[in-house]
Amino acid sequence: MDTVMSDPESDRRRLIEHLSANPERCPLCNYNLYGLTSDRCPECGKHLKLQVGLTEAFLKAWLVLVAPLLAGSGLGVFFWVLAPGGFPGAPDFLTNLAFHATIYYFMAMPLVAFFALFGRRRFLRLSKLIQWRVAMTAATLTAIAFLVFLGFVL
Numbered sequence: 156m157d158t159v160m161s162d163p164e165s166d167r168r169r170l171i172e173h174l175s176a177n178p179e180r181c182p183l184c185n186y187n188l189y190g191l192t193s194d195r196c197p198e199c200g201k202h203l204k205l206q207v208g209l210t211e212a213f214l215k216a217w218l219v220l221v222a223p224l225l226a227g228s229g230l231g232v233f234f235w236v237l238a239p240g241g242f243p244g245a246p247d248f249l250t251n252l253a254f255h256a257t258i259y260y261f262m263a264m265p266l267v268a269f270f271a272l273f274g275r276r277r278f279l280r281l282s283k284l285i286q287w288r289v290a291m292t293a294a295t296l297t298a299i300a301f302l303v304f305l306g307f308v309l
């Protein structure tokens with residue numbers, strides 16, 4: 156993946172230079188690495204490297220998308236188990252339609268959750284606005300489906 160080969164010796168020099176000016180802590184044992192002269196943590200002995208990170212919590216929208224999908228998948232699997240026995244019907248057409256639409260929505264959920272889990276990188280490349288729109292739409296639809304389902308069960 157790297158197009159530029161990194162040189163271990165200059166990586167080490169840059170790390171030591173960074174630590175001579177910045178009070179960083181070891182990500183594993185929290186030892187203060189300020190003024191360190193090697194690329195190993197003196198406390199836990201782990202190898203250290205200088206790395207570029209993102210400044211925002213970039214996974215938030217993805218988690219808002221995935222959490223309701225996984226919760227809905229649980230119910231979906233339950234309906235798949237019940238499916239061979241058929242689902243009870245409701246007396247009037249519209250109630251029947253709403254009830255079955257909700258059941259099929261949850262039954263489709265494991266597949267949707269699968270794509271969301273494995274499409275994480277692709278999702279994160281979308282603009283923040285689109286990410287939040289997709290996540291909020293999934294969360295809202297799933298919340299409505301849960302409420303409709305509860306309305307039938309209770």
Ligand SMILES: [Zn+2]
Pocket residue numbers: 181182183184185186196197198199200201
């Ligand atoms: Zn350490």
